[in-house]
Amino acid sequence: MKKSIVIIEDEKDIVESLKYLLEKNDFTVHPFYSAEEFFSAKLWPEQCIYLVDWNLPGIKGIDIIKTIRLNDKISPVFMISAYNSPNQIIEGLQSGADDYLTKPFNYDELLVRVNNAHSKVSHLTDNLINVGLKLIPEAHTVMKDGVTVNLTSREFIIFQHLFKNPKNPSTREELIAQFDKDMEMTSRNIDVHVFSLRKKMSKVHIEIETVWGTGYKLVL
Numbered sequence: 001m002k003k004s005i006v007i008i009e010d011e012k013d014i015v016e017s018l019k020y021l022l023e024k025n026d027f028t029v030h031p032f033y034s035a036e037e038f039f040s041a042k043l044w045p046e047q048c049i050y051l052v053d054w055n056l057p058g059i060k061g062i063d064i065i066k067t068i069r070l071n072d073k074i075s076p077v078f079m080i081s082a083y084n085s086p087n088q089i090i091e092g093l094q095s096g097a098d099d100y101l102t103k104p105f106n107y108d109e110l111l112v113r114v115n116n117a118h119s120k121v122s123h124l125t126d127n128l129i130n131v132g133l134k135l136i137p138e139a140h141t142v143m144k145d146g147v148t149v150n151l152t153s154r155e156f157i158i159f160q161h162l163f164k165n166p167k168n169p170s171t172r173e174e175l176i177a178q179f180d181k182d183m184e185m186t187s188r189n190i191d192v193h194v195f196s197l198r199k200k201m202s203k204v205h206i207e208i209e210t211v212w213g214t215g216y217k218l219v220l
Contacts, residue, residue, distance in 0.1 A: 003027045003118060004048035008038050008064060009080065010056050014103075018051065021107055025115070035059035039067075049117055054081035054092060062095045069096035073136040076117035080105065096138070133220075135160060144204040154179070155197050158190065162208065162218040169211035 005027045009015050012033070019029045030048075032038040036058055050068060054061040065077055079097040081088070089100050099113060134143040140156040142149045151159060161178050162170055172187040179185045194216055198208050207219040 002048075004030070005051065005114065006030045006032065006038070006048055007051045008032045008035065008056065008061065009051065009053040010034060011053070014053075017107065018110075021111060022114070025111060027114075035061075035064050038064065048075055049114055049121075050075060050077040051080055051114075052077060052097070054079060054083060062092060065092075065095045065097050069138070073138060074121060074134070076114075076121055078110075078113070078117075133163070135163065142201070142204070144206070147204050149200050149204055151197070151200065152193075154183070154185075154189075155193050155200070158193055159197055159201070159218075162216060166218050166220065169214040169217040171215040175215070 003026050005022055007015055007018055007029060009018070009031075010033050015031050015033070019031060022029050032041065034056055039059075050065075052061040052064050052068075056064075061079060061081070065079065068075070068077060076099070077097045079092040079095070079100045080103060081092065081100070082103040083089075083092075084102040089102075092100050098117065101110060101113070135141075135156075136143065137156070137160070140151045140153050142151065142156075142159065157178050158175055161175060172190045175190050176185045176187070194208055201208065209217045209219050211217050
């Protein structure tokens with residue numbers, strides 16, 4: 001994945017500061033000062049990172065993010081805003097943002113978060129390109145060659161971990177560690193979910209192989 005980032009922000013000082021910082025760190029920056037300017041350009045990079053201000057003139061950032069998510073379930077989206085109440089942050093994240101940064105934000109912290117997001121999605125999208133797969137975490141869905149496979153939230157967590165680690169078998173303990181403690185997963189639970197996953201993924205010819213004495217491995 002190329003280091004490409006879209007900034008939608010009406011405060012020119014912030015845009016210029018971000019542009020300088022990000023270009024210095026090898027990002028290609030596409031700045032827009034309003035939703036209308038962004039939508040009219042129709043030149044959205046394929047797979048990028050978005051930084052979207054909430055309080056824009058005209059169409060608000062929260063609605064931009066909802067529109068982005070209709071077309072792109074993968075690219076990382078950061079909401080940036082002076083709004084800092086818990087309810088506002090939750091609303092921003094519920095719109096489809098992956099992360100929320102309140103103004104005034106620390107530019108070094110923003111750079112770390114953006115680089116981390118780029119690294120994670122690069123690994124994922126490289127694999128998607130190689131095998132024609134698309135993972136949609138928000139919907140617990142896997143797509144391959146136009147065929148959609150709907151998973152439960154637990155099945156998706158297991159599949160996503162196997163997908164991100166295709167070269168090495170994952171032990172049951174590693175898979176259990178992907179879940180919150182309050183979900184009370186056991187080795188037996190893992191085996192049951194993998195059995196269900198195998199049946200569902202067979203329709204797109206993806207196999208989950210048992211590595212005896214170790215755990216499971218995805219065969220694409």
